[in-house]
Amino acid sequence: MKSRFNLRPLLTPSSGPGTAFFWGLLLMTASASTSLGQTSGKYMTRTGYANFVADGIIKDDVAAKTNTVTAVLDPNTGQVQVRIPINSFVFRKALMQEHFNENYLQSHQFPFANFKGQVADWDASMMQKSGIQKIKFIGKLEIHGISKDVVEPGTMELSGGQIRMATDLMITVADYGIKIPTLVRDKIAKEAAVHVEVHLKPSGQ
Amino acid sequence: MAPKKSYWIVIPLLIAGLGWYGVQQWNKAPESLANTPASQVLEAQQLLNEFQNKTDQSNQLYLNRVIQISGTCLRSESQGDSVHYVYLGENGDILCQLESKQGPLPQKGDAIQCKGICTGYDDLTGGVSMNRCILTPKN
Numbered sequence: 641m642k643s644r645f646n647l648r649p650l651l652t653p654s655s656g657p658g659t660a661f662f663w664g665l666l667l668m669t670a671s672a673s674t675s676l677g678q679t680s681g682k683y684m685t686r687t688g689y690a691n692f693v694a695d696g697i698i699k700d701d702v703a704a705k706t707n708t709v710t711a712v713l714d715p716n717t718g719q720v721q722v723r724i725p726i727n728s729f730v731f732r733k734a735l736m737q738e739h740f741n742e743n744y745l746q747s748h749q750f751p752f753a754n755f756k757g758q759v760a761d762w763d764a765s766m767m768q769k770s771g772i773q774k775i776k777f778i779g780k781l782e783i784h785g786i787s788k789d790v791v792e793p794g795t796m797e798l799s800g801g802q803i804r805m806a807t808d809l810m811i812t813v814a815d816y817g818i819k820i821p822t823l824v825r826d827k828i829a830k831e832a833a834v835h836v837e838v839h840l841k842p843s844g845q
Numbered sequence: 846m847a848p849k850k851s852y853w854i855v856i857p858l859l860i861a862g863l864g865w866y867g868v869q870q871w872n873k874a875p876e877s878l879a880n881t882p883a884s885q886v887l888e889a890q891q892l893l894n895e896f897q898n899k900t901d902q903s904n905q906l907y908l909n910r911v912i913q914i915s916g917t918c919l920r921s922e923s924q925g926d927s928v929h930y931v932y933l934g935e936n937g938d939i940l941c942q943l944e945s946k947q948g949p950l951p952q953k954g955d956a957i958q959c960k961g962i963c964t965g966y967d968d969l970t971g972g973v974s975m976n977r978c979i980l981t982p983k984n
Binding site: 684686687706707708710712721723725726727728730731732733734735737741747748751752 | 870871872873874875876904908909922924928930940942962964965967969970972974976977
């Protein structure tokens with residue numbers, strides 16, 4: 641079957657100013673899409689929210705929050721990546737923040753907590769549904785340089801061209817090689833309750 | 846006998862004083878960076894270029910440190926009343942979360958100087974983020 645449009649004259653690298661313009665345009669388009677890199681066509685944010693609470697038997701306000709969580713979602717495949725700068729967690733107590741960064745999480749050595757995975761059973765129709773959808777995140781969670789396979793429940797909601805994703809999970813601190821000194825073991829819980837919430841926009845917005 | 850008796854007053858007072866000091870230190874809130882000197886002062890775009898080209902070396906120099914950058918504001922935004930961001934760099938790749946709102950947020954094209962803690966380079970987005978930032982007058 642013959643195409644309605646004859647592309648051959650455009651695709652043949654012959655001489656002439658029109659053809660040179662076409663090839664130039666093609667090259668420019670190719671380099672622009674390369675420089676957009678891995679986030680092109682995806683939904684992303686750099687201003688997501690995360691908090692955790694890890695109060696032990698003795699309540700001492702062991703809790704912190706951050707508003708600089710990065711997350712990227714590929715709407716074609718459901719692949720998700722989340723990155724939390726450890727040093728961005730803000731505590732109410734300065735010394736607690738210092739110990740968290742220097743002694744427990746060693747943020748100079750392991751600056752980010754990472755999740756790389758997938759929304760389970762992802763299909764394109766999920767990008768059309770209204771209301772809160774229950775989802776599952778499956779992937780690898782890396783904290784303090786130690787990576788673990790995780791399956792965590794979450795929610796997803798489309799609203800005003802954005803995608804809101806959230807999850808609540810419990811993290812056993814010992815699983816990630818985080819050592820709590822005996823002196824403060826009653827103040828810090830063995831499991832931290834973590835909440836992550838991101839509002840993803842099409843990249844470039 | 847009189848000096849010995851005074852020990853019984855001075856020692857408990859010292860212990861109580863030390864205890865009070867310890868509790869005060871433990872409960873102290875994180876201080877503003879307003880009076881903390883920056884360990885490095887550089888252009889915003891230079892910071893980004895260094896992280897992109899020499900990530901390990903840049904981590905040594907800037908990560909978790911108070912640094913001061915200057916550049917042109919690409920945009921600013923707020924989340925509610927207490928969370929404010931300023932984006933610097935040619936493509937807004939440097940994200941500064943402000944410690945608090947210090948007057949009106951800078952607008953696109955404003956030349957600004959920002960001091961904060963560098964929380965690192967994120968190769969997922971190719972950007973650098975800083976937090977607890979304060980905007981300082983441009984010299």
